[in-house]
Amino acid sequence: AQSVTQLDSHVSVSEGTPVLLRCNYSSSYSPSLFWYVQHPNKGLQLLLKYTSAATLVKGINGFEAEFKKSETSFHLTKPSAHMSDAAEYFCVVSEVNKFYFGSGTKLNVKP
C-alpha cells in the first residue's frame, strides 16, 4: 500500500529566504518519487524525480529534493525563494505504474 503525506498545507516565506516543503511517503515497493508544481489556473509541471540513481535530486528552477529512506521522506528545498515560485506543490509516489498525489502545499512568497 502507498500513501503520501505533505506535512504543511500552506507555507509562507519572504523573497530571498529558503524554502522547505515536507513530504513523507509509505510504499510497499521501491517507489519512484516526484515533485510537481501547479501555478494558478495552469496545468501541472514536473519539477524533479527520484528513481534510485542518487539520493539528492536536482530539478528545474533551482529546486532540489533529498530522498531519505530511513525517514521515508522526500522534502523539497530551494535556497532562495523568488516571487515566481508562488504556486501549489505536489509530492507524488509511483508504484506499479500508478501515481499517487499528496494533498498539496501552497507556497506563498512575500515581497
Add this chain to the structure above:
Amino acid sequence: NAGVTQTPKFQVLKTGQSMTLQCAQDMNHNSMYWYRQDPGMGLRLIYYSASEGTTDKGEVPNGYNVSRLNKREFSLRLESAAPSQTSVYFCASSRNRGENEKLFFGSGTQLSVL
C-alpha cells in the same frame, strides 16, 4: 506536438445528466489515467489503464466508468452526474516504469454539476 488532449475544457451539467470526457495521447504511451482535483485534496486517481483493453479502479472510482478504446484514447463517463462530482478533471499518460517514467497531463476539464 499535441501530447495529451482532453475535451471539453468546461462543462456544466444538471444533476442526473450524463456525459463523457474524452482524452487522447499521441506519445505511444501504454498507461493512461483519470484524476480529479479538489481543493485541499490534491489529485485523486479515479481510474487507470495499463494497456489497451485493461482498466483498473483507483482511489475514487464510484460514479464513473472508463473505456480504453485503443492505445491512444481513454474516456471517462459520468452516467448520472451528482453535485459531488463538481471538480477539475485531468487526463494523463505515462511511459512505463524506468528512467523515463513521468506523467504527461492534459489541460484539464472544469466540470460543474448543479
